[in-house]
Amino acid sequence: MKAISDKMKNGLNRQITAEFESAYLYLDMANCLEDRNFSGMARWFRLQADEEKRHALKINDYMLERGLVPELGEITAPRHQWSDEVALLEEAYHHECHVSNMIYDLVAQAMEDKDFASVSFLQWFVDEQVEEEEHSLKWLEKARLFGGNAAGLMILDGKMGKRTPEEQKS
Ligand code: FEO
Numbered sequence: 001m002k003a004i005s006d007k008m009k010n011g012l013n014r015q016i017t018a019e020f021e022s023a024y025l026y027l028d029m030a031n032c033l034e035d036r037n038f039s040g041m042a043r044w045f046r047l048q049a050d051e052e053k054r055h056a057l058k059i060n061d062y063m064l065e066r067g068l069v070p071e072l073g074e075i076t077a078p079r080h081q082w083s084d085e086v087a088l089l090e091e092a093y094h095h096e097c098h099v100s101n102m103i104y105d106l107v108a109q110a111m112e113d114k115d116f117a118s119v120s121f122l123q124w125f126v127d128e129q130v131e132e133e134e135h136s137l138k139w140l141e142k143a144r145l146f147g148g149n150a151a152g153l154m155i156l157d158g159k160m161g162k163r164t165p166e167e168q169k170s
Pocket of ligand 1: 019022051052055096099132
């Protein structure tokens with residue numbers, strides 16, 4: 001099989017870090033929400049943090065399969081500053097868009113390298129990001145609809161709290 005290029009290897013390393021940073025960010029959001037007594041939203045983000053760790057490990061294991069030893073990067077601490085729940089959900093949505101762009105860059109690199117094994121591997125992440133953006137945008141739009149209204153946010157809290165480890169995020 002064609003060897004993975006240095007650019008691709010560096011990109012995969014960066015993606016592992018980004019996925020762990022996502023987990024870190026969502027755990028921080030979960031903690032913040034729990035502190036504000038939004039336990040349902042906190043549950044959703046806690047489960048999302050678990051999912052992001054699985055994403056990181058999926059890439060880690062792919063690199064091992066391809067004969068590479070992943071180089072784990074430094075994880076940036078979350079800002080931990082959200083004025084309200086809408087601002088928090090906005091950051092979550094924009095973060096997912098950022099991660100999608102990173103995945104697209106990896107696919108572009110794999111195609112440039114004619115590394116079709118990596119193109120195939122990354123397709124799972126392309127599909128996953130469609131779902132991740134969709135769900136985070138859906139929660140954000142609902143929160144905006146409630147416009148900071150406490151009763152509305154409590155309804156949203158109940159809906160987000162129904163998430164189970166196995167299911168998708170709606
Ligand atoms: Fe693994 Fe939410 O990106």
